[in-house]
Amino acid sequence: xxxxxxxxxxxxxxxxxxxxxxxxxxxxxxxxxxxxxxxxxxxxxxxxxxxxxxxxxxxxxxxxxxxxxxxxxxxxxxxxxxxxxxxxxxxxxxxxxxxxxxxxxxxxxxxxxxxxxxxxxxxxxxxxxxxxxxxxxxxxxxxxxxxxxxxxxxxxxxxxxxxxxxxxxxxxxxxxxxxxxxxxxxxxxxxxxxxxxxxxxxxxxxxxxxxxx
Numbered sequence: 722x723x724x725x726x727x728x729x730x731x732x733x734x735x736x737x738x739x740x741x742x743x744x745x746x747x748x749x750x751x752x753x754x755x756x757x758x759x760x761x762x763x764x765x766x767x768x769x770x771x772x773x774x775x776x777x778x779x780x781x782x783x784x785x786x787x788x789x790x791x792x793x794x795x796x797x798x799x800x801x802x803x804x805x806x807x808x809x810x811x812x813x814x815x816x817x818x819x820x821x822x823x824x825x826x827x828x829x830x831x832x833x834x835x836x837x838x839x840x841x842x843x844x845x846x847x848x849x850x851x852x853x854x855x856x857x858x859x860x861x862x863x864x865x866x867x868x869x870x871x872x873x874x875x876x877x878x879x880x881x882x883x884x885x886x887x888x889x890x891x892x893x894x895x896x897x898x899x900x901x902x903x904x905x906x907x908x909x910x911x912x913x914x915x916x917x918x919x920x921x922x923x924x925x926x927x928x929x930x931x932x933x934x
Contacts, residue, residue, distance in 0.1 A: 722772075724751045725759060733759065736766055745795070747788055751776070804874040806848050807855035815873040815881055824925050826891045828882040830858075830898070833917040835878035842910055851878065853907045854916070861901045865894065888924050895920050 723732035730738075736748050750763060753774040763771070769791060770784045802814035810818075819827070832854060839847035851874070858880065862869045873881040882898075884891050899918045906913040 722749045722751065726753070733762055733766065736768060740766060747792060747795075749784060749788060806851050807874045808852075809855050809858075809880070810870075810873040812873065812875045815875065815883065818871075818883055822883060822885070825883050825885050826888050826925055827923040828884065828891055828895050829875075829921045829923070830880040830882065830895070831919045832878035833919055835916075838909065839877075846910055850907055850909060850916075854878070854880075854902075857902055857905050857907075858898070861898050864901070865897060867894065888922055891922055895922065 723735055725732040727735070732750050736746075736750070739746050739748070748766075748768050749770045749772060750759075750768050751772045751774065752759065755773065760771075769788060772781055772784050802811055802817070803809075804811045819825075832850070835847070835850065838850065855872075855874065858872055859869050862872065871883045873883070875881055882891075882895070884894075886894065899920060902918050903915060905915075907916055908914075
């Protein structure tokens with residue numbers, strides 16, 4: 722929440738700088754006058770609301786209430802699209818992205834033998850393996866100069882990569898990912914374990930059932 726008029730930098734300039742680092746930051750501006758140019762600039766910056774001086778108590782409550790609703794909706798959407806265990810994108814997010822990127826190739830990755838280990842050691846250890854695996858996949862993507870915005874956890878130890886590469890190029894990349902993953906150790910109950918990984922690639926012109934992938 723910022724006043725437009727401030728000594729060193731005005732509210733619009735401050736919000737613009739904040740948005741450069743945090744594009745989704747919610748913001749409110751306080752103003753003593755209804756200036757069309759300021760309103761236009763505010764819309765361009767994505768300012769979420771105005772409070773006009775002299776500040777009225779009910780106007781303030783109404784503006785803040787709308788912001789609270791917006792923040793709660795944003796959090797709910799994040800819970801829907803972000804996997805709660807690994808922090809990767811979720812199956813729901815993958816389904817959304819496939820609809821928008823129908824010409825992209827899709828690779829499925831599965832950690833071999835995870836179910837048995839999860840059943841034997843329990844969910845706490847299983848979740849730890851998933852978190853470590855996700856971290857390794859992220860590091861591999863960075864190492865190969867690949868985008869980290871296309872990795873998803875579908876369910877269990879099933880992961881997916883949605884890529885604009887053609888199938889042959891994605892096959893080569895997936896082979897590198899598997900090679901690096903299988904040479905990385907994962908801590909399982911104070912033991913360093915190597916896991917194997919299976920993979921499959923779907924051509925963008927083929928249909929794939931995500932629920933049975």
